[in-house]
Amino acid sequence: MTDDYNPYVNPADIFGELVFNDETMQERLPKKVYAKLKKIINEGGDLDLDTADVIAHEMKEWAIEKGATHYTHWFQPLNGLTAEKHDSFITSPLPSGKTLMSFSGKELIKGEPDASSFPSGGLRATFEARGYTAWDCTSPAFIRKDAGGATLCIPTAFCSYTGEALDQKTPLLRSMEVINRESLRLLKLFGNTTSTKVTPSIGAEQEYFIVDEKKYLQRKDLIYTGRTLFGTMPAKGQEMDDHYFGIIQPRIASFMKDVDIELWKMGVTAKTEHNEVAPGQHELAVIYSEANVATDDNHLVMQTLKRVARKHGLKCLLHEKPFEGVNGSGKHDNWSLTTDDGINLLDPGKTPHENIQFLLILSCIVKAVDEHAGLLRESAADPGNDHRLGANEAPPAILSIFLGEQLEDVVEQLISTGDAKRSLKGERLSTGVSSLPDLYKDATDRNRTSPFAFTGNKFEFRMVGSQDSIAEPNVVLNTIVAEAFSDACDILEKADQFQLAVHDLIKKNFTEHERIIFNGDGYSDEWVKEAARRGLPNITCEVDAIPELVTEQTVRMYEKFHVFTRTELESRAEIKYENYAKTINIEAKAMINIASKRLIPAVVRYTTALADSINAVRAAGVDEVSVQTELLQKTSALLRESMNALRALSEVDGQANTMARGRDQAKFCHDKVTPAMEALRRPIDELEQIVDKSLWPMPSYGDLLFEV
Structure with missing residues (x-):
């Protein structure tokens, strides 16, 4: 239990109290310093040392007031976890024997962990140790409280002495810049002069299992590998469908409450929690945020689930398939694109067939996923997910896109006649009970068997594994869609008649890449045969997925947009084989x-x-x-x-x-x-x-x- 347990906690009273967020920066930083930092956050650029010194001092003072004695550069190396080295704020003793608490701009901006001790895929030899962490000022610093006290955590990127990315965050930030640039380029073709930034917006749904810690400690397989290597299901499993959305047991409810409190304090928008399908399985979802912040937050979610579970005598299992015979755990990565003036580029509106900008964007995404299906599949590949993907509980290993009846109908009109005249409408749904209101059902159903499903105003990538970082799949999504946008802009910017050219391009994209669209049952044997007939890749294990990282098509795309170099991709492939x-x-x-x-x-x-x-x-x-x-x-x-x-x-x-x-x-x-x-x-x-x-x-x- 948390030390400050209270029967009722108002989230609004505690939310973000351990975050050096925008409100705190406005209160504590001089106006000119705040303005300079905000400009760098929004537009990019270098932070001069004098300004960094002011920010570091105020950040340190704020952290000490919150009980912090140490700071750490918090980064995401290529082992799938986060890393941190703690330094105290104390300085060399004064002549009096006392000491001061100090934190400089240089210490804020740059750290120097040992690069050869993390996975590098050959980029760093054992004797070549130097690497650097660099402050990601677009993701707010926060304080984490645990058994070691309070620590100021500064989100950072991690690179080698020779400049290659050795982490998940650096390529994610690169991909965010690329999708921003190409999205703005596309929007300008439609006359948008007000939007100045487009950001991938991510909402991650985290599935996990909870078991009793005493029983966990009697299972060496769980301790060493995160999954049971032996074991059979009891007489009852998930057959009765009684766990999903069922009443949460008191011990689990108490655990969930403490998880919420800790996450809210660190500014993580824990929103939805419930029992999942399998016995002992649960889910936590957060509200959407910018891709790099969402990635940081998801790591905090996983770490907090594990830490708080121990306080309750429980153990949180994040392995994708800890138990044979019941559903495994995934992580649904909900992806959309939003502008700084509040426009969701994936919102089809009430009449999608008339929304030409949306149809172009949709056709580009369809093209991107079809052309890079193998790469997107690889982004969700790991040994644990090999046990999960393709079973009748998770998306199949074959990439396909679910658009729903409404959009599929629009696409079919465009392909068959060259023009879309209508959009299917949602109908009034009568409950048959006079005391209940009639409902307006959506124009399309959902498809839980689809790996990449359109769900109203976003795409839900359902392949990602429970214990994986969401950075890699979002790097892929950002970059492949940016490439499709770039290809579209190259054509449309040269067009003499824009409306005709955009109409033809939408039809061309849908016609050439229709094979990736599938609204049926992704679990069926018939779909496996149909997918093969369509020529869609069926990559059943990580070992066969890893080569997708280093195909000429992949290397060419990533190098064109400066997201990865060939060397960085080859090193990542090597790391994955070794792992x-x-x-x-x-x-x-x-x-x-x-x-x-x-x-x-x-x-x-x-x-x-x-x-x-x-x-x-x-x-x-x-x-x-x-x-x-x-x-x-x-x-x-x-x-x-x-x-x-x-x-x-x-x-x-x-x-x-x-x-x-x-x-x-x-x-x-x-x-x-x-x-x-x-x-x-x-x-x-x-x-x-x-x-x-x-x-x-x-x-x-x-x-x-x-x-x-």
Whole structure:
């Protein structure tokens, strides 16, 4: 529980109290300094050291008033997590023996972590340690309070000594500048002279599991890998659909309340929370914000969920598939484009067929996703998501776009006749109950099986994994759409008759890329066949997705818009291959350890007890022991199968460890080690259903999912 627990907390009273936000800056900074900083935030530019000194001093004074003793440059290296090094505000002792609290502009603007200790994909050798963090002034500094006290966290970008991006934030900021530039270029063609900035607006929905911490600590597989490597579902799972939106248990409600309070104080707009489909699964969604702030906030959400869970004797699991047999966890990345004067570029209006600007933007997005489907799929690829994508619980691994009945009808009109004359309207929906109001239903339904679905005034990218940063998918979305906008502007800026040219371009984009539009059931086997007929890529695992990072098409696009260099892309591919192999290796070693030291010995004890029971019954003069004998034979056969599978897994895992790091090793882990792991799990999971529960050395799925 939080120390300042109160039965009722007004979010408005505490929201942002630990954030050095715009209101705080206006109060504390001199007007000229505030104006200069705001201009840099809105327009870009360099911050001079004198101005930085003033900002740093006021930020430090504010942080100390909030209880902070240390500051940290908070950044997002390529290990999927955040990183921080804490420095106190104290200075060298004075002659009197006292010390002062100090924080300079130089310390605010630049830090110097060890670049060789983070994943770099060969960009930094072990002996080449220098790297830099640079203050991202567009994302506000905040104070995080935890067991270590209060720390001033300064969001930063992270780059190598030679200038390459070693983090998630730098390319995200680059992509935001690109989509801003190309969007404004397009808007000007339609006579918009008032909008001066276009920003990708992101709302992330975070799914997660909660289990009891004491039970978690008895599962070495959860501790080492984040998922259960063994285990079978109890008699009841999610079949009854009774968990989704169900009443939140008191212990979970108390946890959620404390999560909200901590997030609100740090300026994170925690909005919606509920039980998800699987037992033990929940979701938290926040209000939309600019892409880089939303990315920072989502990291804070994940960290806060984990930290607060421990205070309640719980454990938060962010792995995409911690339990076999029930739904896994994803992260829905809701993406739209908004101007600084309040225009949502993805708002179709009441008559989409007449909204030419929207139709052009929509056609460009359709084109972008079709041309770069593999790259967008790669942005959501990780070892955990391999267990989730394509199952009947998540989007399929095949990229497609859901537009809904209304927009699909408009697109079909444009393709077939060259002109759209109508837009389907929502109808009045009668409830049939006189005391209830009639409802106006939307002109289109939703499709939960679509990986990339239009949902009214935004696109929802549903492939992203629960534990992943949302930075990479948004880098891809920003850049591929910027490329499509740029291509459109290149054509339209040269056109003699703009209206005719834009009409022809909309039709051309939809006609050439219609194959990516699919409104049906993405879970069906028929769709897999239909997608193959259409020529859409079906990338089923991360190892096969990683090459999309370094295709000539990808490199050419990213280098054109200065989002990534070829070297940066190659390094990221190398990091991902290495991470995949390491992940599988850890899982394999954990399985070997758990099976050989805990599970197989438990089965041996059970078979020994069973054999002793048979002998005891026979000694008592009872000859009929067929049931016990049959059980012993079945258990012994499964034990033999388990031992054979254990030896096979040990052998292939050993082979994997002798291979050089890179694609070949990752491919071997996928093709050989993963099947060997599955072969070991099968008989042991069956044994769990046979062996006396008192002898089984780990909490079961039923214990974990239903006893919180």
